[in-house]
Amino acid sequence: MHAGTRQEQSRIRGWFESRGAADSHFGTVLVLVILIILQTVVLGFDYSSVGHWFSSWARNWINILRNNAGIGIVSLGMTMVIITGGIDLAVGSTLVATGAVIMTLLDTGPKGLFLKMGLTGIPAFILTVGTAIILGYVLGTVIGLLITKGRIAPFVATLGAMKIFRSVTQHFMQGYNPRVPREFLKISNLTVGNLMFMPIIYWLVVAAVLHYIATRTVFGRQVIAVGSNERAARLSGVNVERVKTRAYSLMGILVAIASVIQVSRIGSMDFANAGSGYEMDAIAAAIVGGTVMSGGRGTIIGTVLGMLIIAVMNNLLNLFGVPPFLREAFKGLIVIFAVLLQRKESA
Amino acid sequence: MIRMENINKSFGAHRVLKDVTITIKGGEICALIGENGAGKSTLMNILGGVHQRDSGRIYINGSEVEFATPADSLNAGIAFIHQELNLINDLPIFENMFLGREPVNKWGRLDLDRMRAETEAIFGRMNIDLDPKTMVRNLDASYKQIVEICRAIMMDASVIIMDEPTTSLTAPEIKRVFEMMDTLKKQGVGIIFISHKLNEVMEICERYMVLRDGELVAEGLVTDVTADDLARFMVGHDISTDVLTRQKIIGPEVLRVENLCHTHAFRNVSLNVSKGEILGLTGLLGDGRSELFQAIFGAEPIVSGDIFIEDRRARLHGTEQALNLGIGYLPGNRKENSIIKDMNVLENASIVTWPLFARQGIIDKKKQENLFAEQKTRLAIRMRKNTDNINTLSGGNQQKVVLAKWLPAGPKILILDNPTQGVDVGAKEEIYDIVLRLAEEGMAIVVLSSEAAEIIRLCDRALVMYQGEIQGEVSGDTMTEHDIMRLATGGSLAAS
Ligand SMILES: Nc1ncnc2c1ncn2[C@@H]1O[C@H](COP(=O)(O)OP(=O)(O)OP(=O)(O)O)[C@@H](O)[C@H]1O
Numbered sequence: 001m002h003a004g005t006r007q008e009q010s011r012i013r014g015w016f017e018s019r020g021a022a023d024s025h026f027g028t029v030l031v032l033v034i035l036i037i038l039q040t041v042v043l044g045f046d047y048s049s050v051g052h053w054f055s056s057w058a059r060n061w062i063n064i065l066r067n068n069a070g071i072g073i074v075s076l077g078m079t080m081v082i083i084t085g086g087i088d089l090a091v092g093s094t095l096v097a098t099g100a101v102i103m104t105l106l107d108t109g110p111k112g113l114f115l116k117m118g119l120t121g122i123p124a125f126i127l128t129v130g131t132a133i134i135l136g137y138v139l140g141t142v143i144g145l146l147i148t149k150g151r152i153a154p155f156v157a158t159l160g161a162m163k164i165f166r167s168v169t170q171h172f173m174q175g176y177n178p179r180v181p182r183e184f185l186k187i188s189n190l191t192v193g194n195l196m197f198m199p200i201i202y203w204l205v206v207a208a209v210l211h212y213i214a215t216r217t218v219f220g221r222q223v224i225a226v227g228s229n230e231r232a233a234r235l236s237g238v239n240v241e242r243v244k245t246r247a248y249s250l251m252g253i254l255v256a257i258a259s260v261i262q263v264s265r266i267g268s269m270d271f272a273n274a275g276s277g278y279e280m281d282a283i284a285a286a287i288v289g290g291t292v293m294s295g296g297r298g299t300i301i302g303t304v305l306g307m308l309i310i311a312v313m314n315n316l317l318n319l320f321g322v323p324p325f326l327r328e329a330f331k332g333l334i335v336i337f338a339v340l341l342q343r344k345e346s347a
Numbered sequence: 348m349i350r351m352e353n354i355n356k357s358f359g360a361h362r363v364l365k366d367v368t369i370t371i372k373g374g375e376i377c378a379l380i381g382e383n384g385a386g387k388s389t390l391m392n393i394l395g396g397v398h399q400r401d402s403g404r405i406y407i408n409g410s411e412v413e414f415a416t417p418a419d420s421l422n423a424g425i426a427f428i429h430q431e432l433n434l435i436n437d438l439p440i441f442e443n444m445f446l447g448r449e450p451v452n453k454w455g456r457l458d459l460d461r462m463r464a465e466t467e468a469i470f471g472r473m474n475i476d477l478d479p480k481t482m483v484r485n486l487d488a489s490y491k492q493i494v495e496i497c498r499a500i501m502m503d504a505s506v507i508i509m510d511e512p513t514t515s516l517t518a519p520e521i522k523r524v525f526e527m528m529d530t531l532k533k534q535g536v537g538i539i540f541i542s543h544k545l546n547e548v549m550e551i552c553e554r555y556m557v558l559r560d561g562e563l564v565a566e567g568l569v570t571d572v573t574a575d576d577l578a579r580f581m582v583g584h585d586i587s588t589d590v591l592t593r594q595k596i597i598g599p600e601v602l603r604v605e606n607l608c609h610t611h612a613f614r615n616v617s618l619n620v621s622k623g624e625i626l627g628l629t630g631l632l633g634d635g636r637s638e639l640f641q642a643i644f645g646a647e648p649i650v651s652g653d654i655f656i657e658d659r660r661a662r663l664h665g666t667e668q669a670l671n672l673g674i675g676y677l678p679g680n681r682k683e684n685s686i687i688k689d690m691n692v693l694e695n696a697s698i699v700t701w702p703l704f705a706r707q708g709i710i711d712k713k714k715q716e717n718l719f720a721e722q723k724t725r726l727a728i729r730m731r732k733n734t735d736n737i738n739t740l741s742g743g744n745q746q747k748v749v750l751a752k753w754l755p756a757g758p759k760i761l762i763l764d765n766p767t768q769g770v771d772v773g774a775k776e777e778i779y780d781i782v783l784r785l786a787e788e789g790m791a792i793v794v795l796s797s798e799a800a801e802i803i804r805l806c807d808r809a810l811v812m813y814q815g816e817i818q819g820e821v822s823g824d825t826m827t828e829h830d831i832m833r834l835a836t837g838g839s840l841a842a843s
């Protein structure tokens with residue numbers, strides 16, 4: 001009787017796999033679908049006015065996605081890093097560091113760098129975003145080099161970087177409250193037909209690009225190889241150090257993008273607290289999406305699904321009126337649950 | 348006595364075992380042979396509780412048993428030496444020896460002293476010079492295999508399954524393992540011995556059972572057949588083991604090594620290989636040849652000495668650079684050094700050759716598949732879909748995939764460490780032939796092997812290593828098992 005259900009299960013899984021996905025996200029999709037159905041039920045289906053119901057349902061969804069776009073992007077980079085067998089605890093601090101630079105460059109007050117140089121409007125925005133991305137890249141690369149050339153364990157190296165980046169940022173931003181131009185906020189808050197969904201687009205685009213990198217480029221496949229069997233990868237002529245370093249560089253770039261989204265959403269940043277806890281949320285999304293902490297396994301699609309599961313669950317807890325402090329407990333539960341499920345599957 | 352009756356097993360739609368019935372008696376060594384992918388390991392995995400059969404029954408001494416887990420099988424007195432190494436690298440040898448059945452003292456603490464003592468005792472009986480406190484990580488493949496064998500031997504099992512236990516061992520250890528098997532047999536232990544080396548089967552086994560495509564096609568007494576008969580039973584037709592011939596055009600020197608020294612594995616090694624030449628390297632356990640060529644491939648640090656590629660000094664600081672300089676290296680110990688378990692067959696086969704099918708780092712899937720398709724037919728790899736996980740292939744077929752990843756890379760010099768480990772007799776000939784063709788096309792080839800017979804058949808000349816140094820060279824007339832063994836044990840060739 002057990003065998004029957006197991007066979008049935010594997011048949012369904014096989015069907016999913018034959019639809020082209022190398023890693024089937026069967027379980028993850030299933031959980032997400034259940035949560036979405038639950039959420040729809042809770043929101044209540046309005047039979048009298050389907051149109052009205054749908055627009056409020058959609059609005060709720062756009063809210064969820066927009067609120068999670070930044071961390072969603074960070075979690076994609078975290079996935080790559082975890083697949084190499086590493087971890088990046090410094091994402092939150094990198095986020096405030098790049099955020100501080102963005103705001104300093106764009107400040108509309110007397111200290112604003114670009115304003116002093118007479119640079120305003122779109123060119124200033126483009127330069128700012130470019131600088132942020134370069135800075136993210138540099139910070140990520142430094143972390144990567146510490147890990148590969150300096151042979152410091154990823155946990156330790158990024159823990160150090162986490163402390164350093166934030167404390168240096170806080171020091172320099174002490175008593176300084178830059179304001180970014182209102183037009184800059186359009187990057188995240190542009191409304192189209194009174195809907196605000198730009199961050200969602202960025203998230204989707206970044207996810208698509210990363211999915212492509214992970215599945216279709218040599219680098220993406222080498223990331224898997226390095227995380228799965230570093231020795232075999234090395235003995236196949238893979239430059240293990242470079243692959244790892246690049247994963248952290250990529251992480252830095254993605255954090256910079258998240259930082260741009262964050263700053264342009266609210267126009268300010270709390271340098272002491274912004275981004276703290278991002279590392280854990282990003283890791284949680286990756287794990288729920290099927291990434292294995294010991295490396296070698298994980299997908300971009302999985303992490304997007306993982307992020308959605310966590311987001312919908314948060315939304316549900318909100319709808320149920322669960323007190324905010326308790327919600328984190330649920331996040332913890334779902335991560336543990338996901339890992340237990342994975343273990344059962346691999347056994 | 349163990350009886351497996353009408354065992355059937357499928358993986359998905361793929362029927363791997365078809366109504367297989369076998370009997371193993373105590374006090375007997377029984378060979379289980381068959382081509383790569385015939386189902387030998389699968390059958391044994393069912394007996395070992397690793398896989399579950401679809402139908403059929405297993406009896407021990409007449410009563411039916413059910414093995415849901417490997418532990419069940421072990422508790423029923425069946426010890427299993429798996430085809431792939433199964434040790435924990437981060438534990439010392441003696442703890443590995445007792446994994447899962449650790450003895451405790453009266454305080455409930457691990458009885459480390461007893462574990463160490465018993466390990467020492469078995470090493471003593473096997474005449475093995477190993478410190479039980481050594482971390483397994485620091486052992487090379489052959490020593491790991493020995494540890495696995497010793498572990499199974501000391502389990503007091505009534506049946507021992509040995510799935511290709513000798514693939515990375517050299518003659519003296521094989522001899523000692525055989526002596527142990529003989530002793531165990533006399534004590535009434537039944538042994539199932541899987542091997543592709545038919546001379547071993549002829550030497551040590553009483554009975555044979557042949558699997559072909561998941562069916563038991565022949566069984567009987569070894570004394571009634573010859574090695575050629577066994578080979579024929581396996582593949583269904585005769586296998587020609589003709590003398591290998593090739594057009595020998597030896598060109599200029601490709602690789603030269605001068606006074607290369609490693610921290611401990613080898614010292615003062617000098618050698619050279621030329622275009623179109625096949626150089627053999629052999630020796631006994633701990634001769635350092637694998638480490639030597641890992642160093643030449645940039646994967647091991649060297650203390651002093653020089654490496655020249657086509658007369659240009661190469662300062663290697665990584666394998667990628669070595670690859671770019673035209674060095675190819677197929678390592679031994681497949682599971683740890685070659686197989687990337689989270690990648691599928693296609694990706695495992697194309698991890699080296701990506702410049703051939705990727706532009707600007709972007710993979711051309713079609714090209715990648717075509718490249719592999721060629722190798723797949725060339726090496727007759729028995730597999731289903733490219734996207735299957737590498738672990739679903741039989742051991743010998745995994746080895747072929749690993750070989751396939753180097754063949755199209757077209758290095759100037761290709762180093763093959765134990766290239767035929769675990770491949771069946773027919774495929775072995777194929778691989779030999781491929782190696783010869785590569786040499787004909789002008790590749791310099793180095794074959795590392797512990798099988799003197801392989802070296803003699805394949806190589807133009809061979810260097811024999813002893814404890815990290817090159818003890819001597821054999822070629823032409825001196826290329827005999829006798830002379831190789833003399834050098835390998837630290838002797839010298841008699842002055843003639
Ligand atoms: N876990 C698995 N999933 C799917 N197919 C499998 C799995 N394990 C083995 N197979 C298939 O079963 C067949 C028999 O494999 P098995 O490992 O028993 O061969 P073998 O006789 O031991 O060969 P070798 O001499 O190469 O070790 C092969 O075709 C293999 O691809």
Ligand SMILES: [Mg+2]
Pocket residue numbers: 387388389430510741742743
């Ligand atoms: Mg096998």
